[in-house]
Amino acid sequence: MDPSHIKKISVQVIILVISSTRTEKEDTAGKAIQTLFQDLSIPVIRTEIIPDNIEKIQNSLKRALTDANCVILTGGTGITHDDCTIEAVEPLLDKKMDGFGELFRLKSYAEIGTRTVLSRAVGGIMNGKAVFCIPGSKHAAELATRDIIIPEIYHILTHANR
Secondary structure, eight states: OOGGGOOOOOOOEEEEEEOSSOOTTTOOHHHHHHHHHHTTTOOEEEEEEEOSOHHHHHHHHHHHHHHOSEEEEESOOSSSTTOOHHHHHGGGOSEEOHHHHHHHHHHHHHHHGGGGGGOOOEEEEETTEEEEEEOSSHHHHHHHIIIIIHHHHHHHHHHHTO
């Protein structure tokens, strides 16, 4: 791949932990994501815990996009009755990156097998900014962040802002 078309954009990250039960102390996924970015000197502006509520998720995402160009929502992507992150985020996306969810599930399959069918991970663009919805488990959050989001974030933001 020719990296010459990829701009070294300043990336600012906000992490939204979607959970009606986890506290800041119990949040392992958000902390793991934050550590991965900070280890590469990519600033994480803040991490917030948001309850499983479509309106609250949408409002928090819109606020986050005023301060950051990469927002990662971790949690609420499964199929339980209260999982609503995908329902909250997908209608707001300008463009969906189907390859993100597909690649995440492929990588997950190698580790957890057919249980990956429960994942509804999604990536997309909103107002020229990257939005990722990933599972709330620490391991899944690390996998998505380390193996897909971090390696591609400059590429994604370069193309999203052409």
